[in-house]
Amino acid sequence: DIQMTQSPSSVSASVGDRVTITCRASQGISRWLTWYQQKPGKAPKLLIYAASSLQSGVPSRFSGSGSGTDFTLTISSLQPEDFATYYCQQANSFPLTFGGGTKVEIQ
Amino acid sequence: QVQLQQWGAGLLKPSETLSLTCAVFGGSFSDYYWTWIRQPPGKGLEWIGKINHSGSTTYNPSLKSRVAISVDTSKNQFSLEVTSVIAADTAVYFCAPYSGGSGGLDPWGQGTLVTVSS
Numbered sequence: 001d002i003q004m005t006q007s008p009s010s011v012s013a014s015v016g017d018r019v020t021i022t023c024r025a026s027q028g029i030s031r032w033l034t035w036y037q038q039k040p041g042k043a044p045k046l047l048i049y050a051a052s053s054l055q056s057g058v059p060s061r062f063s064g065s066g067s068g069t070d071f072t073l074t075i076s077s078l079q080p081e082d083f084a085t086y087y088c089q090q091a092n093s094f095p096l097t098f099g100g101g102t103k104v105e106i107q
Numbered sequence: 108q109v110q111l112q113q114w115g116a117g118l119l120k121p122s123e124t125l126s127l128t129c130a131v132f133g134g135s136f137s138d139y140y141w142t143w144i145r146q147p148p149g150k151g152l153e154w155i156g157k158i159n160h161s162g163s164t165t166y167n168p169s170l171k172s173r174v175a176i177s178v179d180t181s182k183n184q185f186s187l188e189v190t191s192v193i194a195a196d197t198a199v200y201f202c203a204p205y206s207g208g209s210g211g212l213d214p215w216g217q218g219t220l221v222t223v224s225s
Contacts, residue, residue: 091210
């Protein structure tokens with residue numbers, strides 16, 4: 001199985017801050033990387049697929065980059081509704097695997 | 108667009124069988140792989156397995172011996188069974204379509220909390 005490692009596990013930030021989350025795969029996954037946002041008690045929501053493609057309806061302050069083993073999710077200007085947990089997921093091979101999550105908290 | 112509605116028993120005793128169903132509304136049932144994912148309370152996400160419209164399945168090796176996913180194309184539904192449940196199977200279970208084109212799961216069902224307790 002491909003292991004996905006996210007860092008940091010949590011980050012404290014303020015509204016307007018730029019936030020970057022990283023995800024590392026245990027082996028190369030090309031650009032088969034998806035990012036999700038999950039709020040408490042809710043199902044995850046797809047933000048970015050294929051490493052950098054923004055899902056329809058997702059604000060442009062979210063962006064993704066990377067290929068191979070190293071990927072980043074960036075929120076350019078944090079908004080109140082962005083406080084949530086973010087997960088990466090690889091789709092290079094089955095079983096699909098997820099990172100451990102990054103909780104973005106209010107500073 | 109695709110919408111999902113899932114249901115099933117929420118409280119089980121150890122050794123019983125977990126059974127959940129997910130109904131699909133909208134979209135083309137044959138366009139996706141239909142997938143189950145679970146999330147233990149306060150923890151991360153674990154992919155359980157997938158099925159396509161013709162019944163071809165792929166399971167996570169960590170659960171493969173106890174899991175079965177089936178499909179009913181006449182009702183646009185797919186189901187999950189996990190046999191011989193234990194406390195560690197306590198989780199919120201989600202259904203979602205997987206797109207081979209994007210590699211993503213979207214949208215997700217509302218989730219069903221399944222608790223295993225004696």
